[in-house]
Amino acid sequence: EPEVTQTPSHQVTQMGQEVILRCVPISNHLYFYWYRQILGQKVEFLVSFYNNEISEKSEIFDDQFSVERPDGSNFTLKIRSTKLEDSAMYFCASSEVTGRELFFGEGSRLTVL
């Protein structure tokens, strides 16, 4: 069964460092998303991406964040200068059609020290 894959599963970084989280969406999906979930809190929308452009982003997705599809398979989330409050689980998701079912990867746990 096709699945979304994410790497790394866990990353520990120092405050102020840059982090890149990687995702391989399901191959025939065209719409890509990043969500985050701080421990014990809700799944929060960060950004959606289609046709090499950001479709929509939340207030959380400030200038510290960027997304990129560097090749035909990967979708990345970069955090330029991590803060303690960036510690969370980051989920990548993809969908075949906009506004339809999202399929999530297993997540990347980011710990900022």
Added chain:
Amino acid sequence: QKEVEQNSGPLSVPEGAIASLNCTYSDRGSQSFFWYRQYSGKSPELIMSIYSNGDKEDGRFTAQLNKASQYVSLLIRDSQPSDSATYLCAASGSSASKIIFGSGTRLSIRP
């Protein structure tokens, strides 16, 4: 701020009974609605999607949508201990380019 609201629970249901989970949403432009299950430390897993008013059944699960009341529900029949998880309600925004999640309802199935 468009929201999806759920009772956080925990909701405790005996094994074999029907579990009823509810959700309301604020964006009248929402067109797509979803129920996800999330086990502790895991990613959300899609259970059902529903797009039109009425009921939609899939195995032990029935989703119900009432757009006039901005209300979505999920019924789980013959509840099993493995159904113990947090259930997330989600709705698309008017633009359809994002899907927002409620904070989830913790469901516990007691043997």
